[in-house]
Amino acid sequence: MTTAPATLRFKPLGIDTAYEHIVFMHAGCHVCRAEGFFAQTRIVVHAGDKSLIATLYVINDGLLSQDEISLSMGAQHFLGIAEGDPVSVSHVPYLRSASLIRAKIYGERLDRSAMQAIIDDTVTGRLSELHLSAFVTACAGDNLDLDEIVALTEAMVAAGERLSWPHEIVVDKHCVGGLPGNRTTPIVVAIVTACGLIMPKTSSRAITSPAGTADTMEVLAPVNLDLGAMRRVVEDTGGCLVWGGAMQLSPADDVLIRVERPLDLDSDGQLVASILSKKIAAGSNRVLIDLPVGPTAKIRSIEAAKRVSSRLEEVGRRVGIDVRTLITDGMQPVGRGIGPALEARDVLQVLRNEPGAPADLRERSLLLAGKVLEMGGKADGAALAAETLASGDAWRQFLRICEAQGGLREVPVAPLLHTVVAAATGRVANIDNRVLARIAKLAGAPQSVAAGVDLHVDLDDWVERGQPLFSIHAQAPGELRYARAFQAEHPNVILVEEA
Amino acid sequence: MTTAPATLRFKPLGIDTAYEHIVFMHAGCHVCRAEGFFAQTRIVVHAGDKSLIATLYVINDGLLSQDEISLSMGAQHFLGIAEGDPVSVSHVPYLRSASLIRAKIYGERLDRSAMQAIIDDTVTGRLSELHLSAFVTACAGDNLDLDEIVALTEAMVAAGERLSWPHEIVVDKHCVGGLPGNRTTPIVVAIVTACGLIMPKTSSRAITSPAGTADTMEVLAPVNLDLGAMRRVVEDTGGCLVWGGAMQLSPADDVLIRVERPLDLDSDGQLVASILSKKIAAGSNRVLIDLPVGPTAKIRSIEAAKRVSSRLEEVGRRVGIDVRTLITDGMQPVGRGIGPALEARDVLQVLRNEPGAPADLRERSLLLAGKVLEMGGKADGAALAAETLASGDAWRQFLRICEAQGGLREVPVAPLLHTVVAAATGRVANIDNRVLARIAKLAGAPQSVAAGVDLHVDLDDWVERGQPLFSIHAQAPGELRYARAFQAEHPNVILVEEA
Numbered sequence: 001m002t003t004a005p006a007t008l009r010f011k012p013l014g015i016d017t018a019y020e021h022i023v024f025m026h027a028g029c030h031v032c033r034a035e036g037f038f039a040q041t042r043i044v045v046h047a048g049d050k051s052l053i054a055t056l057y058v059i060n061d062g063l064l065s066q067d068e069i070s071l072s073m074g075a076q077h078f079l080g081i082a083e084g085d086p087v088s089v090s091h092v093p094y095l096r097s098a099s100l101i102r103a104k105i106y107g108e109r110l111d112r113s114a115m116q117a118i119i120d121d122t123v124t125g126r127l128s129e130l131h132l133s134a135f136v137t138a139c140a141g142d143n144l145d146l147d148e149i150v151a152l153t154e155a156m157v158a159a160g161e162r163l164s165w166p167h168e169i170v171v172d173k174h175c176v177g178g179l180p181g182n183r184t185t186p187i188v189v190a191i192v193t194a195c196g197l198i199m200p201k202t203s204s205r206a207i208t209s210p211a212g213t214a215d216t217m218e219v220l221a222p223v224n225l226d227l228g229a230m231r232r233v234v235e236d237t238g239g240c241l242v243w244g245g246a247m248q249l250s251p252a253d254d255v256l257i258r259v260e261r262p263l264d265l266d267s268d269g270q271l272v273a274s275i276l277s278k279k280i281a282a283g284s285n286r287v288l289i290d291l292p293v294g295p296t297a298k299i300r301s302i303e304a305a306k307r308v309s310s311r312l313e314e315v316g317r318r319v320g321i322d323v324r325t326l327i328t329d330g331m332q333p334v335g336r337g338i339g340p341a342l343e344a345r346d347v348l349q350v351l352r353n354e355p356g357a358p359a360d361l362r363e364r365s366l367l368l369a370g371k372v373l374e375m376g377g378k379a380d381g382a383a384l385a386a387e388t389l390a391s392g393d394a395w396r397q398f399l400r401i402c403e404a405q406g407g408l409r410e411v412p413v414a415p416l417l418h419t420v421v422a423a424a425t426g427r428v429a430n431i432d433n434r435v436l437a438r439i440a441k442l443a444g445a446p447q448s449v450a451a452g453v454d455l456h457v458d459l460d461d462w463v464e465r466g467q468p469l470f471s472i473h474a475q476a477p478g479e480l481r482y483a484r485a486f487q488a489e490h491p492n493v494i495l496v497e498e499a
Numbered sequence: 500m501t502t503a504p505a506t507l508r509f510k511p512l513g514i515d516t517a518y519e520h521i522v523f524m525h526a527g528c529h530v531c532r533a534e535g536f537f538a539q540t541r542i543v544v545h546a547g548d549k550s551l552i553a554t555l556y557v558i559n560d561g562l563l564s565q566d567e568i569s570l571s572m573g574a575q576h577f578l579g580i581a582e583g584d585p586v587s588v589s590h591v592p593y594l595r596s597a598s599l600i601r602a603k604i605y606g607e608r609l610d611r612s613a614m615q616a617i618i619d620d621t622v623t624g625r626l627s628e629l630h631l632s633a634f635v636t637a638c639a640g641d642n643l644d645l646d647e648i649v650a651l652t653e654a655m656v657a658a659g660e661r662l663s664w665p666h667e668i669v670v671d672k673h674c675v676g677g678l679p680g681n682r683t684t685p686i687v688v689a690i691v692t693a694c695g696l697i698m699p700k701t702s703s704r705a706i707t708s709p710a711g712t713a714d715t716m717e718v719l720a721p722v723n724l725d726l727g728a729m730r731r732v733v734e735d736t737g738g739c740l741v742w743g744g745a746m747q748l749s750p751a752d753d754v755l756i757r758v759e760r761p762l763d764l765d766s767d768g769q770l771v772a773s774i775l776s777k778k779i780a781a782g783s784n785r786v787l788i789d790l791p792v793g794p795t796a797k798i799r800s801i802e803a804a805k806r807v808s809s810r811l812e813e814v815g816r817r818v819g820i821d822v823r824t825l826i827t828d829g830m831q832p833v834g835r836g837i838g839p840a841l842e843a844r845d846v847l848q849v850l851r852n853e854p855g856a857p858a859d860l861r862e863r864s865l866l867l868a869g870k871v872l873e874m875g876g877k878a879d880g881a882a883l884a885a886e887t888l889a890s891g892d893a894w895r896q897f898l899r900i901c902e903a904q905g906g907l908r909e910v911p912v913a914p915l916l917h918t919v920v921a922a923a924t925g926r927v928a929n930i931d932n933r934v935l936a937r938i939a940k941l942a943g944a945p946q947s948v949a950a951g952v953d954l955h956v957d958l959d960d961w962v963e964r965g966q967p968l969f970s971i972h973a974q975a976p977g978e979l980r981y982a983r984a985f986q987a988e989h990p991n992v993i994l995v996e997e998a
Contacts, residue, residue, distance in 0.1 A: 063512060262629055
């Protein structure tokens with residue numbers, strides 16, 4: 001269009017639409033009429049030297065006058081504007097990325113430049129949710145070949161920030177989720193950095209789970225560090241345990257996960273690109289991936305785990321980092337606590353060598369730490385890991401890291417408790433990870449950090465009728481009531497088979 | 500959940516989001532906190548005995564109090580509520596259709612019951628835009644087999660209203676769009692019903708084009724008839740030319756088209772199901788499909804047309820209606836006008852046998868009418884069609900239909916005109932249908948009924964420098980300016996090759 005874009009005045013309305021950019025204009029607005037905009041039109045919004053693409057909603061009421069414009073809070077924040085600032089709008093230009101997604105749907109392969117165009121437009125919000133859904137669908141299952149996965153991984157790295165460290169060897173570990181309570185990371189970081197390796201660990205917060213590693217670590221120490229503070233912690237201690245969310249490492253990954261989740265789609269290629277792009281962007285070059293397998297874990301069969309495993313190792317080779325995988329048991333939760341504070345308590349018990357510490361969490365952490373130590377060049381990793389934990393070196397190192405991040409904190413305890421007991425005598429035959437996670441979330445985790453579920457039994461344990469199976473911890477009566485109502489509807493979340 | 504849903508009071512905000520259902524609640528609302536709802540959560544909204552699924556946006560401002568709730572205008576209308584009415588919300592239940600879409604993405608075939616579940620949830624708005632996009636993507640190209648297309652067609656028919664007629668033979672015609680000005684339908688209906696066949700024609704309004712058949716017919720007579728009025732017109736005259744949009748014939752089709760359009764995806768299977776479900780729902784059993792082929796038409800190659808053609812005929816057989824196809828030239832617009840009134844003028848010129856009537860529109864209408872007559876059991880259709888038009892019988896029959904629908908109207912003429920002339924002397928080598936359609940839309944069509952483009956040349960015509968190529972008609976100066984600006988950026992919309 002050659003006509004100059006018309007300017008409107010910004011008026012905030014305080015509408016939070018999460019990630020989705022929405023623009024509001026009055027139905028009688030001359031710009032809407034002149035440009036032929038109506039509800040659901042995608043338009044470019046300009047303010048100062050910034051712009052974004054938003055979906056238009058039309059106001060038929062007094063919320064806006066005809067020369068005012070409003071934006072969802074995220075869009076306002078992105079543009080950095082305040083009440084009265086001038087805003088202009090225009091038509092969305094042709095998007096090459098949209099044509100490339102279309103080509104992929106029709107069976108064409110995407111090369112490096114194509115993947116980069118799609119990922120760049122994903123990160124900047126130029127592609128609509130419809131397009132992102134179509135892209136994710138076109139990549140689902142095993143629909144990306146090795147070249148495409150490599151291209152996607154590298155495009156995702158290039159679309160964000162990339163850390164670098166003055167060390168030849170930088171190790172990392174990652175777990176392909178789905179297993180409540182599996183909080184090995186703080187223990188592994190403490191052990192391997194106590195042994196002199198460099199492990200600058202960035203973790204995520206919970207998206208759909210009752211706690212992410214960053215949520216659990218935040219119970220113990222500040223995790224919301226900027227890049228400078230993180231670097232100082234790593235210089236001081238060799239490691240860190242911080243939240244990676246603010247560092248813009250592979251930001252496309254967060255967008256794609258957001259779209260995949262409600263569709264419940266898994267894509268081998270996207271899983272591999274998701275994991276490896278975050279690790280490469282964080283500057284690590286030797287990465288161990290834990291793949292728990294179980295019917296209620298993220299990976300449900302050994303075959304699926306083997307396929308993902310070979311993809312991870314091969315793509316790692318192609319992008320120049322050493323990736324190894326470990327297929328582990330994902331039949332039941334690890335540790336006893338599910339929820340930030342309860343998991344933090346388990347972590348401390350293991351690090352302090354307390355007699356009642358959960359043995360499964362201890363063993364799994366030692367297994368992973370041993371492998372990471374060997375990837376980092378240490379001989380006999382298993383023995384070294386066990387010795388480092390048993391000697392208290394890991395615990396002292398963990399304290400150093402917490403101090404460097406701002407100081408160790410006290411683990412809070414929830415004021416409200418409800419214990420679920422066995423309705424019959426018998427053997428614990430099954431534990432439903434997904435229902436347990438849901439109970440912990442309804443009890444308030446992760447926002448209420450002390451809330452969650454505390455397990456009192458393991459798979460195959462023999463229990464007597466009336467014996468405690470698990471406790472629900474909550475901070476507010478409403479949340480406890482809610483978790484209990486859901487639990488009552490799922491009496492077999494821990495299935496006791498009568499003898 | 501066993502807890503009773505909490506009730507909030509409805510407050511209208513006048514926000515038009517088109518088809519998308521949005522629910523607004525205050526950030527501090529106790530329901531949001533208790534249920535764990537946040538921005539973008541999909542939730543069920545109940546009012547009286549109605550409910551719908553909406554996406555939540557969270558208000559952080561004075562627009563709503565903590566015990567108030569608001570809805571987008573479409574959602575408010577759907578629930579039939581007014582200010583102060585009680586509204587409750589709950590979590591979205593498990594959707595079988597979402598799992599079925601997932602199965603299709605992973606390569607499984609969808610049977611009748613699966614297609615019905617997906618289409619039912621499409622029509623009632625239970626599936627999100629993300630899911631619809633994933634479904635459309637999974638069906639793209641040639642990804643539905645014949646059984647699936649039949650299942651989809653029948654599911655789409657079952658999900659809406661279905662008309663029936665007390666006649667053994669009910670004919671219809673359809674054109675697979677993309678060709679501006681191709682307004683044969685009023686002429687075909689007049690001819691074939693003048694010959695005694697039954698043709699109760701329901702047409703659509705423009706979605707992305709400068710005019711739909713219903714828009715053009717509305718220039719000439721009322722088209723917004725309810726089912727009873729439509730039946731009376733057909734009883735009186737044997738035919739009708741009405742808007743089908745309010746009749747809920749295959750409403751899933753409208754939803755799927757809305758999703759496909761921004762993705763620019765074609766699916767043979769969905770195209771076939773889209774066309775045939777509308778025809779079956781309208782009660783016709785002998786259907787002629789016009790497939791114009793050209794680089795800027797909807798179908799771009801003869802191979803694609805042949806593939807779609809065989810699918811249409813085979814699925815027609817399977818669902819019990821006689822479907823025949825006609826592959827036609829889609830290289831240039833048909834008739835001279837593009838836009839409701841300009842097209843209506845062309846239609847009248849042909850029906851009245853005016854000497855200057857556009858020959859291409861006349862010939863194409865006769866070709867189609869002849870085929871429809873033969874499908875309806877008349878011998879020598881081509882000759883019969885030509886005779887019926889030339890004798891004035893078609894024109895008198897058209898007048899009868901217009902009278903029955905409420906009376907023939909005067910065709911309006913636009914007050915503003917801009918004529919584009921040839922920059923050089925030579926041969927008309929190409930006409931870009933899409934750019935011409937866009938100019939007509941920018942000039943105001945179809946909302947401004949007299950607006951549009953009037954063509955003065957055909958493909959292969961010899962033109963002198965300065966000779967008029969086409970005129971832009973507009974009702975408002977702003978619209979004319981806009982169309983001219985766009986036209987200036989596309990000087991070769993009608994390409995004149997110098998000798």
